Amino acid sequence: MTRPPLRAAAVLDRFGAQRVLAGALEEAFASRSIELELLSHRALVAGVSIVQDGRERPRVEPDRPLLWLSAADPSPDLTPDDRFLHSEVVAASRSIAMLSRSPVVNRPTPLSPCGRFPGSAVMGVRRVAGLPGLDVAVRCERFTAMQVGEVAGADEGPVASGAEVYDYATGRSAYGVADRVPGPVRTRRSLPSARLVRVRVAGRGVLAPGSVPRWFETASLDVARSYELQLATVWWLVDEAGRGTLARVDCWTWDRSLDGDAHLIADALAVWLLDEARAPDPGLPGLDAEVAVP
Amino acid sequence: MIGIAGSRADPVMVHFATRCVMREVPFAVIDLVDLAATGGWSLSVPPDGSDVFHGGEVVRPGELSGIYVRPIYLGRSPAEAARWQGLMDGFTAWMDETEVAVVNRPRHHQLNSSKPAHYAWLSASGLRVPPSLMSSDRERLAEFVRAGRAVVKPVCGTRATTREIAATDVDALPEPAGPLLVQRLVEGDDVRAHVVGEDVVACRFSSTAIDYRSDRQARRQRVDVPDALADLLVDLTAEQGLTFAGWDFKVDEAGDYWCLECNPMPGYSFYDRVCDGAVSDALVDVLGGWLS
Known part of the structure; x- marks a missing residue:
């Protein structure tokens, strides 16, 4: 008997910031005979129900594999009513992705809309330092703002020179501070002699420049696994001795940072999804135990 | 300090x-x-x-x-x-x-802002949770509502007055109106239990209104919840990474507790007045360092 084709959906910004990724996914999944529907969060929610009868495990109908690739639909200039509807759609789609019994790439968890990745980029890096068995260097951080109208003294600015600075007022990052800024700013010690290396985790493998020592691939996989991510980008600062400092972890993938990897990412995700769809249902930890009432 | x-x-x-x-x-x-x-x-x-x-x-x-x-x-x-x-x-x-x-510390559950998943967690954690349906399918929603009294709630964490919904209300919704969350109505008193560390402070409200918070005449009193439930709430609050949480229940005629939700940032002042400041006192104890 012929098995029906696998049907999956990708939830992403297919007409905007993830258009290239969406196209690559369509091609890769078609080549592996997976029917892939590209959906906004609104479209996903329009076609799915969640049934909870209080006796059996929750049912997502229809339940199909998902690529959870964005947290929400774009939301420019919303009215208060639109904002409420936007929040409702976000909450509904997150529940669908959490409760689906099918494989979900970057499945949201009770702790985060994307795997277990924390809501702050700072914590996303800092918490890796505490992972058992993973000796990863991270930097101290400092957050400062002067009071409005205050001017920094000649010897005491908000930011030391030689720092990597993110300015919240402009949304720009820089090294050192040419002109003192009121901020707020986030600063970390800069590593001027280090080179920035990107390792992309996709499915069960990594995409990394050939010149990167294997340790970085393994460490990047460990970082992604610790956050329960199947698609992530891990950025390292590698010094002349080959030692690495974790610089950033991205749990969402946008076209602007694809750098030609779109088809490799898409293919890795298709392979992951096929493997997972064949595997027995592992259950949803903490969310689908049989109902037990005291 | x-x-x-x-x-x-x-x-x-x-x-x-x-x-x-x-x-x-x-x-x-x-x-x-x-x-x-x-x-x-x-x-x-x-x-x-x-x-x-x-x-x-x-x-x-x-x-x-x-x-x-x-x-x-x-x-x-x-x-x-x-x-x-x-x-x-x-x-x-x-x-x-x-x-x-x-x-509360930053690393705690965010499920309250995504109600269907929240209900699944509450249910899997051993609490009795009213049946619910989240859907954009008007026919399914109307069918659920016709099968018994139901209330409509936001899917996200936005606070709103709970109200009863009828099948005719579902029929009257514009298309497309987005997702709707309906839940079987449980008749009975309301209990709000605050957990602060290992303390549980609860109060009970009797009202004929669907949402007792809108009824100024609701009878109110401080109560104790059953010991087994209190222990479970303390454990589940900690499991979510919370020190302080507000748990909402309906208590039916048989005395069974039906969990409606757990609020990770409870606006507790209204309830604290019913409980003579016991919630604040528990918070002071935890934050003042006198318990360690």
Whole structure:
């Protein structure tokens, strides 16, 4: 008997910031005979129900594999009513992705809309330092703002020179501070002699420049696994001795940072999804135990 | 000294500060809204002794015994949003690593803002939860509503008055109207139980209104919940990474407790008045360092 084709959906910004990724996914999944529907969060929610009868495990109908690739639909200039509807759609789609019994790439968890990745980029890096068995260097951080109208003294600015600075007022990052800024700013010690290396985790493998020592691939996989991510980008600062400092972890993938990897990412995700769809249902930890009432 | 981090415009913060005054507990106010608007700060991660807020008061957070935080954004302009983001990025990361007691720390469950998943977790955790349906399919929704009395609720964490829904209401909805969450109505009294650390403070409301909060005549009294349930709530609050949570129940004619939700940032002042300040007192004990 012929098995029906696998049907999956990708939830992403297919007409905007993830258009290239969406196209690559369509091609890769078609080549592996997976029917892939590209959906906004609104479209996903329009076609799915969640049934909870209080006796059996929750049912997502229809339940199909998902690529959870964005947290929400774009939301420019919303009215208060639109904002409420936007929040409702976000909450509904997150529940669908959490409760689906099918494989979900970057499945949201009770702790985060994307795997277990924390809501702050700072914590996303800092918490890796505490992972058992993973000796990863991270930097101290400092957050400062002067009071409005205050001017920094000649010897005491908000930011030391030689720092990597993110300015919240402009949304720009820089090294050192040419002109003192009121901020707020986030600063970390800069590593001027280090080179920035990107390792992309996709499915069960990594995409990394050939010149990167294997340790970085393994460490990047460990970082992604610790956050329960199947698609992530891990950025390292590698010094002349080959030692690495974790610089950033991205749990969402946008076209602007694809750098030609779109088809490799898409293919890795298709392979992951096929493997997972064949595997027995592992259950949803903490969310689908049989109902037990005291 | 306890730190109170939030906004002076938040009645819950004012209520807690008032209780501190009544009990002669020293506290410092970290008005996050004012700080973001006009103040200054320096916070390091990991925390160190130089960390400071320069707002209406100068507060060194590392010197506090505990911090009660309720971050509510009230800004409007892009500039205000940028300053708020800068403040909260730093303060959240600081709270994630500090040894100072924080109610509640950043790494806790966010399920309350995604109700179907929240219900699944409550149910899997051993609580009795009313049946529900989340759908955009009008026919399915109408069928659920026709099968028994039901209420409609937001899917997200936005607070709203709970109201009963009829099948005709579903039919009258415009298309497309987005997702709808309907839940079987449980008739009976309401119980709000606050968990603070290992303490449980509960009060019960009797009302004919669907949402007792809209009924000023509702009878109210402090009560004890059954011991097994109290123990479970303490465990489940901790399991979510919370120190302080507000649990909502309906109690049916048979005396069974039906869990409606667990609120990770409860606006508890209304209930605290029913309980003669017992919730605030429990918070003071946790944050004042007198329990350790």
